Amino acid sequence: MESLSSQEFPGAGRPPEEGQPAAGSRCWVVARQLLAAVLLLGLSLGSPVLLVYLLRSCGPGACDSPACRALLARALASRNASASAAPCADFFSFACGEARGSRDPFQALAEENKRRLRGILETLGSQQPGSGEEQAFRFYSSCMDTDAIEAAGAGPLRQVIEELGGWRISGNWTSLDFNRTLRLLMSQYDHFPFFKAYLGPHPTPPHEPVIQIDQPEFDVPFKQEQEQKIYAQNMREYLAYLNRLGTLLGGDPDEVQEHASMSISIASQLVQFLRPLAQRRAQGKPFQVVTIDQLQPLCPSSKELAPAIDWLSCLQATFTPMSLSSSQLVVVHDLDFLKHMSRLVEDQLQNHRDFLQSHMIFSLVGTLSPALDSQFQKARRELSGKLRELTEQPPLPAHQQWLKCVEETGTFFEPTLEPLFVREVFSPGTRSAAMELFTAIKDALVARLRRLPWMDEETRKKAQDRVTQLQVKMGPPEQAPEPALVGQEYNDIHLGPSFLQSFLSGVRARRARIARGFLQPFPRHRWQVSPWGLSAHYSVSDHVLVFPAGLLQPPFFHPGYPRAVNFGAAGSIMARELLHIFSQLLLPGGCPACDTHALQEALLCLEGHYAAFPPPGRAPFNGSHTFLEDAADVGALAIALQAYNKRLLWRRGEATLPNLDLSPQQLFFLSYAQVMCRELSTQESRDTHSPPILRVHGPLSSTPAFARHFHCPHGTLLNPSRHCQLW
Template sequence: MKRYLLSTLTLSLIAAFAGAADVAKPATPISGIDVQYIDPTVRAQDDFFAYLNGKWLKTTEIPADKSSWGTFAKLRDDLNPQLRGMIEAAQKDPHKKAGTDNQKIGDLYTSYMDEKKRDALGYRPLTGEMQRIRALRDKKAVPALVAHLSQIGVPMPYSIGVGQDARESTRYAAQISQGGLGLPDRDYYLKKDDAKLLDVRAKYERHVEKTLALAGEKDAAAMAKAILGFETALAEVQWTKVELRDPVKRYNKMDFDALAALSPGYDWKGALAAAGIATKTDYIIVGQPSYLTGLNQVLEKTDLATLKAYFEWQLLRSYAPYLSKDFYDANFAFYGATLSGVTENQPRWKHGVSTVESVVGEAVGRQYVGQYFPAERKARMEVLVKNVLEAYKQSIDTLDWMSPETKKEAQAKLAKFTPKIGYPNKWRDYSKLTIKQDDLVGNMMRARTFGYNRGVNKLGKPIDREEWGMTPQTVNAYYSSSMNEIVFPASILQPPFFDMRADDAVNYGAIGAVIGHEISHGFDDKGSQSDGDGNLRDWWTKEDRAKFQAKADMLTKQYDAYSPVPGYNVNGALTLGENIGDNSGVAIAYKAYKLSLGGKPAPVIDGLSGDQRFFMGFGQVWRVKMRDQQVIVQVKTDPHSPGQFRANGTMMNQPAFYEAFGVKEGDKMYLAPKDRVIIW
């Protein structure tokens, strides 16, 4: 299970890493703080986010082709021209050889950008799959069809994949999870008293109708109505996003007979054979057993015509971005404009770049690292990681809510953390993937099948601990509980997260807090249920768990009160893990920053103390503006709180923040000491 920012290192003593802290430091450091965005009309003590980012918030318009705009989106947007340059160079390379990464990169991009051919083909590239669906004559054939469509990346009512066994982390295991909705969350189907969600639902039905009509269906309106009814029935038996956060409840190891017992009459034997699973394993991990039972009942009640309409819709929805302009535009009109509030589609080349990355991302990443990621950046990041890990090591021993028994286990887990920085040591092999410059839909089908088979073929093989779950050019970071690793791709290691020109304060407040955030996932309400080897195991005493849960409940209540859009509050239970990550990450990064000073006073830069620059470094990272539609999607589906609450909510729990900015009782950023949630 990966925990993203937006989921064995030998720890050294302070004396051992103090000398290394000078790696690649600038001779005359800058503050790294965007002081030009400070709004002097707002007090830091009343609204730290608005104080630090106020001028930017007042003067910045969200680009027409974006649902939100801020530090993450800008870094990604700045990255696109660099990636485009490399991709187009591969496209135009007269010496590229068939089967090489360069050939795959260039020819995939060529196939995507050939709009004339796409428009001439319409939806004909899907004819074979459409015929397969329309030829369905009996519900008994549904399991095999679901398995086939899943392999070409079409969303189905359940998904079968392969990942580490959460209780035996040295093994890969087949896993089944719920799925199959065309809207972001079950609330979009089930909330009857929310006008905004009801409006989206009505527009979704019209979008389904339009898409089916484009594919030549004469009864598109009736089909769309039936599809919406079917998806609503799926939503009614699905687990909520909060329920899905529990790794123990999601772990249900079953042999194939037990799986069949969940859904009497459903041909799981045929489904697993068609999925390529049956001969490679004798068990499967079911994420949501009650859902499979409910799904079986829904399937029994649903007529064959509705199921065929649903399969056809999901096929068209999945491949609409690669079809002719009418499908492409209709897909954007709903998923971009209606759902996210975007008023203008991105240029085709940006979608082309994203498509290439989605298929051969590490091949592109290998070139990106060679051109844009200097070695000294990685070296300085390694020092930051060591210092943050050391701060955690010291903090564990001083926790007043953790017993010696649990502290011993916590230290053992921390010692087994594996940091990965910049890029993988071993690059992904795409040699078995065929890409043609005149077959976009075929390319995507082959790519999705390649990815699916790559997972299935892991069964029975040793765990690949060199593998990455993100490409180097991804602006994000993650923690994996089953691998017990923290991963920081190259592209996040640039301002405002990581500034080679800047004094350490801003870097510890920004990327240092990100490091601390990801490490904390190993000890939050979910990650703490896995040990240092990545296995689900309860290594806490009951008393310690109760003390931790009391703090978690306080944090849940605090974030429940935040409302980014009137009528829509943050879900404190859904965002709990990430809120723990932010609060713990800042607290530990602050301790690591103090360790890095080696007892020396921090310099004053731009009139700002080291502590002020530390907290401002964190606050400016979450600079963001979002369209209301996208905010609603976020609070319904995203385990991360909106940016302003990641900044302000976190600061309100940090005692050092109060001292750095003189926050006193009566200020809006003030929480009484008894109400502050301090975990680390």
């Protein structure tokens, strides 16, 4: 077959059987060789008849490589080709008719990547003692030693609680300094019960790394656009979970109940202080830059900020080895939240110091549950399962110890495992083919920017320059770190005597590694994505877009796939990530020089277009907070299709998949849709994407070429009378 790789990079890193052209492609090679002679001979020799014969006989070839056979099996297993799943009426059912939660392609690929990582970890036992590979093997082995973890029981966790001062429900509590406990939680346990602090690029140019203070995360959804009945059920389940934790740690049931109820009350009050990002943007304050001494002022008249927290001490301990001072600038995402949070903490310290301590312990136990014995893990899984059931989400996959252990080992030993994983799954030929695909997508975006009616010339020129100047990384960094530097990453990881202690040592070492990375000039730390992960990452500070090796795998991408598959699946993913760079332009005030009337018309068209679809699921769907992702979905499909059509114009003999009875263009749209195949369920409140059925039907119905290639009658769901073009 003639794959993207075989066209652009002959023989680059491909197995021999996948580098052979299909019959149709060989025919086109012959046709090209004869074309020059045909043109020279002219009409006198009847050459047009010969040319027409060659063109008609050189149809697309069928791809029969192992990679294509596996892709075909997946497509046939997922696709619903019955008459009831008419592509023009419901393409999601046509492409994903048999899809259920377990067939989510991202979940399946994530698990496959972890299986590969598991195979690597289980072969590292013979490495040099003290090396990163040997430590990774020992950590993974201790995680898999469930007998030892069960034998230790709650003992290691009780030791942690005692180091934090204990808590009243266990009968051994010392009323220590609140900020001492908070400092330990942040620096030693990577736990933030009242706010979240992390290192990230500054929101404005030149995007230098800076400490950011954001809203906290919560174990359960606290009354976010929920019905009162569901909210009450959530709280009952969460209370039962906290009661179970306290009982497992030896607390008296009545006292546990009281402290668990107060912990939920504290969390509920914190939630009331939160302001959504959209609201902060509308008020012109999506973030504020302040100094540490402004958060914790020495002047009593300035106590309206957040004086309950010893910010300098807590942040310095958390981000060691960085050297901080009271004049250090930090980015605060919601200063009003910090003010209210500080007052709540001060009130609790004056009246209920023991309840405040219990709240911090309860939330810490939840964070540490993956490293605890089966009773704690089971309690956590059952809580998650019940909460998902209440919100009509699909159940979680069955618990597998190896999967949890691979995830944790990968988190703590990523610098060592990265080259081993990439060497196994990402050949130079795969990288070259992926770069060629991205170049085609990038060129298509530049071309589309020239035709946007709402974009002014200056903004258009800047946008085109940003696209052309963008760096892209496929797989791992080109420069691997020095072995000596990799070895230094693990000097602070001390394994044993319990798995919890090994886990906490890994937590501390990883946090220190991140802080050291931000002090180094080499921007390796800004990748923020593991090689076996599935999320692309854009580094705004370096203007670099990263696609990890784990994402550029079957079923989304393979050098031996037909181009229709690579452009429809991986190409649309790449285009979506490119458009995210320009999402700010679509926000109010994001493009002052643009034609705001034309832009608003395009946005309203898109909003009305999505609102016309039947609501997915039983609960009403509010698409107002998904419009940025909707715009990216529609634009990504248009860009990927334009890039694919250009390749077809210059490269004939497109390969197909046998037994699907689909043209190359139809295969392109099928591949796009099957990226979205997953269970139809109610959206999580924080999900900024539309439900999967809308992510398929919205873009396809905005693409006239889809209706043309599937012969959809005018006026059907996926061939409406009006189409929207935003990108």
